Amino acid sequence: MPYTQHKMALPPTIPTSFVPHPAAAAVRRRTDLSGAFAFFGYGVLGIVVLIAIGVFVYASILSSDKESKDAALDKAVAQIDPTTVESFVHLRDRLSAGEKMLDRHPAFTHFFAAIGGIVPATVRFSSLHLSVEDSGAVRAEVVGVAKSFNALAAASDALSKDGRIKDAIFSGIKVSGNAVSFTLSATIDPSLVAFTPPALPAIAPPVASTTAPVTSAASTTKSKP
Amino acid sequence: MTSRILPLFALLLAIGIFFGYVSPLWNGKVASTKAAIVEDTAALAAATRYTARQNQLASEKAAIDPAALARLEIFLPDSVDNVGLILDINALAARSGLALSSIDVAHSNASGSGAGTAPGMSGAPVTPGMASSGASAVGTVDLTLAADGTYSALQTFLDGIERSARLLDVRDLTVKGSNNGVYTYQMTLRIYWLR
Numbered sequence: 518m519p520y521t522q523h524k525m526a527l528p529p530t531i532p533t534s535f536v537p538h539p540a541a542a543a544v545r546r547r548t549d550l551s552g553a554f555a556f557f558g559y560g561v562l563g564i565v566v567l568i569a570i571g572v573f574v575y576a577s578i579l580s581s582d583k584e585s586k587d588a589a590l591d592k593a594v595a596q597i598d599p600t601t602v603e604s605f606v607h608l609r610d611r612l613s614a615g616e617k618m619l620d621r622h623p624a625f626t627h628f629f630a631a632i633g634g635i636v637p638a639t640v641r642f643s644s645l646h647l648s649v650e651d652s653g654a655v656r657a658e659v660v661g662v663a664k665s666f667n668a669l670a671a672a673s674d675a676l677s678k679d680g681r682i683k684d685a686i687f688s689g690i691k692v693s694g695n696a697v698s699f700t701l702s703a704t705i706d707p708s709l710v711a712f713t714p715p716a717l718p719a720i721a722p723p724v725a726s727t728t729a730p731v732t733s734a735a736s737t738t739k740s741k742p
Numbered sequence: 743m744t745s746r747i748l749p750l751f752a753l754l755l756a757i758g759i760f761f762g763y764v765s766p767l768w769n770g771k772v773a774s775t776k777a778a779i780v781e782d783t784a785a786l787a788a789a790t791r792y793t794a795r796q797n798q799l800a801s802e803k804a805a806i807d808p809a810a811l812a813r814l815e816i817f818l819p820d821s822v823d824n825v826g827l828i829l830d831i832n833a834l835a836a837r838s839g840l841a842l843s844s845i846d847v848a849h850s851n852a853s854g855s856g857a858g859t860a861p862g863m864s865g866a867p868v869t870p871g872m873a874s875s876g877a878s879a880v881g882t883v884d885l886t887l888a889a890d891g892t893y894s895a896l897q898t899f900l901d902g903i904e905r906s907a908r909l910l911d912v913r914d915l916t917v918k919g920s921n922n923g924v925y926t927y928q929m930t931l932r933i934y935w936l937r
Contacts, residue, residue, distance in 0.1 A: 551746060558749030558756075565756040569764050576767055579775040586782035593789035597796075605799050608811075611936055614880050615818045615909070618934060624904045625912055629897055645917040712904060 622712040623649055628657075631709055635679045639668035647705070655705040657682070660689075663697045681706040816907045819935050824883055827908065827933060831887065834902045839895035840927070848884040848930060884913065885931045890924055909934050 625647060636642075646658040663669040669687065676685040682703045689700035828845050835842045891899070896917070903910050914930035 554746065555749035558751075558753040562752040562756040562759075565759045565764065569759055572764050572767050572772065576772050576775065579772060579779065583775050583779050583782065586779060586786060590782050590785050590789065593786060593793070597789075597792065601796065601800075605796075605803070607936070608803065611814055611818050614934075614936065615814060618818070618880070618909055618911075621911075622904070622909065623912055625915060626897055626900045626904060629900070641919075642917075643919040645915075647912075647915045649911070649913045 619712065619714075621653060623655065623710045624712040625710055627713075628655075628705060628710050631679075631681065635675050635682065637668060637671045637675060639664040640672045653707070655707065655710050657701070657703045657705055659701040659703075661699055661701065663699065665695065666692075666697055669697050669699060676703070681709040813907065817909055818880070819908065822881065822883060822933070822935050824885065824933065827910075828885070830906075830908075831885075831903075831910075831931070834906075835889060835891075835899055838891070838899035838902060840889040840891035840899045843888045843890065845885060845887045848886040879937050881935050881937050883933050885933060887929050887931065889927045889929070891927070892923055893925060896925065896927055903931065 628647070640661055640663045642659050642661040644660045648656050648658075650656060663672060669690070673685065673687055676682045682705055685701060685703040687699050687701050689698070691698045824847065831845065832842055889899075900912065900915075903912060911932040911934075912929060913932045914928075916928040918926040918928075920926070
């Protein structure tokens with residue numbers, strides 16, 4: 518008989534002395550989890566501490582940068598002289614306002630010089646009213662006397678041909694003896710009263726234009742009031 | 743047991759540091775400082791531009807003839823000084839051969855509406871330029887004067903008025919004739935000054 522086939526069967530009432538031990542793999546797994554958790558916790562703490570240090574350093578650098586920029590800005594502001602700024606603004610205002618006003622500066626002498634050549638000598642103005650309206654338009658209101666109807670018609674024709682005295686309306690025409698009295702209302706073209714700076718070559722010499730007779734004897738008779 | 747508590751404590755400490763220190767510092771002081779630095783940088787750039795502009799303007803102003811600047815100040819003065827102007831007008835009238843009978847102030851916008859509008863200037867404001875110059879609007883005063891003289895004297899006087907060193911605008915002129923060659927004139931002159 519083979520040796521291995523001799524077995525002794527234990528009766529089932531006899532308790533065995535076997536104590537089961539935990540499996541080695543389960544113990545190792547629990548240890549690994551604890552270690553991973555510890556690694557995670559300490560790792561997070563380390564990273565957060567590093568971030569905190571970085572933010573602190575960054576904030577310090579920013580504060581220093583801001584202080585330096587504040588100092589530079591204070592220095593730049595201190596270099597700004599309000600008086601200088603005001604003088605520049607004032608000069609600019611003066612230049613721009615002066616230019617605008619000079620563009621609208623009326624020169625009625627041009628009108629008087631021109632009217633003497635436009636209106637025939639047979640027409641005489643007894644009163645003249647020139648006004649600059651707020652819109653910039655120049656209005657003329659004239660009361661005058663013409664030697665005849667033909668003279669008045671010639672004056673009307675001359676004004677319309679010239680074109681610089683616009684909307685000329687003759688009214689209040691009355692015959693008194695040989696003369697014809699009338700009222701004239703018109704708008705003067707801005708070019709006729711535009712001021713020409715003396716520096717321009719087109720301007721007449723000031724003394725000559727103011728002292729010399731502007732028109733001939735006939736024209737002064739006809740154009741002046 | 744300790745091997746579990748310490749990592750948990752470390753994790754809680756990390757969370758505490760992050761939300762108790764890092765986050766408030768980043769969102770508070772750091773953010774505000776960064777914003778302030780951006781503003782400072784923009785202000786410094788503006789200051790640099792200002793300095794360059796100031797130097798440019800100073801050189802351009804220096805290039806203007808001082809005599810021209812003086813004439814410009816006479817042309818549009820800083821004050822009304824209508825008394826001195828009346829004296830000048832009176833002198834001009836005397837030189838021209840006109841006899842002034844009266845001079846008066848007819849209208850003034852010296853108190854102004856703040857808009858800087860000079861009436862009669864084609865309805866356009868004379869306010870020169872930008873908002874900073876709102877207080878530097880142009881003031882106006884209308885002077886009325888009456889005079890007698892010849893037609894030639896009137897032309898001489900008008901020419902002097904038109905070419906006056908100080909800007910004088912004839913706003914209204916009435917001429918009434920006579921038979922002796924001496925006419926009656928009524929005139930409204932507008933004078934300006936820079937407020």
